[in-house]
Amino acid sequence: MPPDRPSPEPSCGRPTAEDAPAERYEVRVRGRLGSRWAAWFDGMTLIDAGDGTTVMRGALVDQAALHGLLEKLRDLGITLLSLTRLGPDAPPERPALPPDQTGPTPPGATP
Numbered sequence: 001m002p003p004d005r006p007s008p009e010p011s012c013g014r015p016t017a018e019d020a021p022a023e024r025y026e027v028r029v030r031g032r033l034g035s036r037w038a039a040w041f042d043g044m045t046l047i048d049a050g051d052g053t054t055v056m057r058g059a060l061v062d063q064a065a066l067h068g069l070l071e072k073l074r075d076l077g078i079t080l081l082s083l084t085r086l087g088p089d090a091p092p093e094r095p096a097l098p099p100d101q102t103g104p105t106p107p108g109a110t111p
Contacts, residue, residue, distance in 0.1 A: 024058065024087075025060055025066065026083075027055070028056075029081060030081055031054060032052065032053075041069060042065060042069060043058060045057045
């Protein structure tokens with residue numbers, strides 16, 4: 001009797017997405033995004049860099065999640081300045097702005 005579901009293909013010794021830990025990234029964008037935007041960006045920590053830019057830091061489970069984050073930035077008209085994969089010894093995140101100082105809303109976005 002055939003199984004109801006096909007068995008997963010063997011990984012041939014290669015790590016699979018389920019085996020790999022989430023990668024941590026730092027994304028710098030133009031403008032100030034308040035902490036209320038974190039939910040829009042997969043729970044990334046938003047940090048006001050103090051120079052008119054926002055740094056987003058956090059873990060993304062795979063390349064598809066990274067591309068999804070970049071697509072959201074594009075769709076909201078937010079300018080990407082840099083993208084860096086962080087090592088395990090990267091400094092911890094710190095909060096962006098107090099809740100009452102959320103910064104401007106990017107063009108075309110509704111928080």
